[in-house]
Amino acid sequence: MDGYNFAYLDEQTKRMIRRALLKAVAIPGYQVPFGGREMPMPYGWGTGGVQLTASILGADDILKVIDQGADDTTNAVSIRHFFQRVAGVETTTATTAADVIQTRHRIPETPLRAGQILVFQVPIPEPLRFIEPSEQETRLMHALEEYGVMHVKLYEDIARYGHIATTYAYPVKVDGRYVMDPSPIPKFDNPKLDGNPALMLFGAGREKRLYAIPPHTRVESLDFEDHPFEIQRWEHSCALCGSDRSYLDEVITDDKGGRMFVCSDTDYCQTRRGEVA
């Protein structure tokens, strides 16, 4: 497109973000501040993820964008369209074919491979924020590894609900050092963070922070000895593809209580139906 640099951002901005990304990869889970730019979309719509994607995208890369696992929801469609226009890159919905996958709230069910990059959109990067409002204090807590308060939240969950009721943005410890908010992915996806061969980058546009999990990094979900970490389970299988090991969305089908459970990852579901049918 005329009048814009490749992938919308100017080269100096991209360089600055890449430099911050290198630092983030060098210190897994550490939040690196960066000079976030205004993007042609409102905060909360993935401006952090878009800036990261714009900085790492090459002309030959194939891009996939998902929102809650689906390729066809508003956020996914508009961001995919954005990069088609400003970078002219090829896009895909197939997880296996993509080089860069920008995601909101899910990690694809299909295992990622080495060389792929997963870019997360993050609303609140600070896992300690809910209990410590001061940024100065949370930075000090990260620096000194004072993470006791994270368990206060989990304790409070068990005291109130009888089990750890945090189901998304479940805090993790990266490489035995930094406690990190994995963005609002369901805790179902937390085990996929551990030792993943793909590079995972996290961008928060409003808070202007980015962080990363390099490939094959140890990622543990916080828990108690007598209340170990557990992922969600369903009594149903996917109504469309029959998968019993994917994250399911409940879909209301009529106003008489009719409902069905389907995979939230549309590419995974469609691929399986193609194979099964």
Added chain:
Amino acid sequence: MKKPRLTRPVLLDVQDITRLYGPAKGCEAIDFRLHAGEVLGIVGESGSGKSTLLRVLAGLEAPDAGRVVYRRPSNEPEAARAGEGVLDKGELERDEAEIDLYAIGEARRRALLRLEWGLVHQNPRDGLRMGVSAGANIGERLMAQGQRHYGQLRATGQEWMRQVELDPGRIDDAPRTFSGGMQQRLQIARTLVTRPRLVFMDEPTGGLDVSVQARLLDMLRTLVRSLGLSVVLVTHDLAVARLLAHRLMVMRRGQVVETGLTDQILDDPQHEYTQLLVSSVLTP
């Protein structure tokens, strides 16, 4: 009559502390030693520098001059003190006997505050997390030390609620549903749960009515004796000082004007300011 033990080791060695915000604002040239198991009261009128001194002693504010040296008793068996046996003393080396509070790094200072010291604020809202339940408040310091067993944390929480005369059945209630006196008890439980050696208290009974104050003082006295705590107690209330403190330091305009045994100071004050202070106490 039982003779006092004079061989108690020095726990806190305060050497010539000065922290001034302006002339006679703050504290100046404070020098004293706190022995193990001793309760030291610091009394004086508002603005006499007693809270500033406490902040410096408790590691919250660096002094302009002087040293605060903490001497850790070495002959005490560590495991017996720790109680639960899961405490991770990580950043603090065990065999180190003398710690200069402001010469060590911030990480180790905070670890020391978390593991071996405690601070009870005047307003329980400053010391408690108002958003989480009483049990989570009591368990926080234990979780910070690495305890990761929910059942044990809860049992410890209930045990401590009993110790401070709170109903253990209210363990899941938020502190804001507690009365002022109960909040103060909760704050004390939260501080003492890690069995600190040294506790700093800033007007622990301030803002409570007299009958609640009396019960709290009674409980504090029992706890101090049964746990063998050393306490630095800041108060403007001479009655509180009389009940809790073994020894008193009277401060005025940032300086110590008189020190001595509590009864000696209150019954036979030597300095004119102390005489004024003692004679100003209202008796019904």
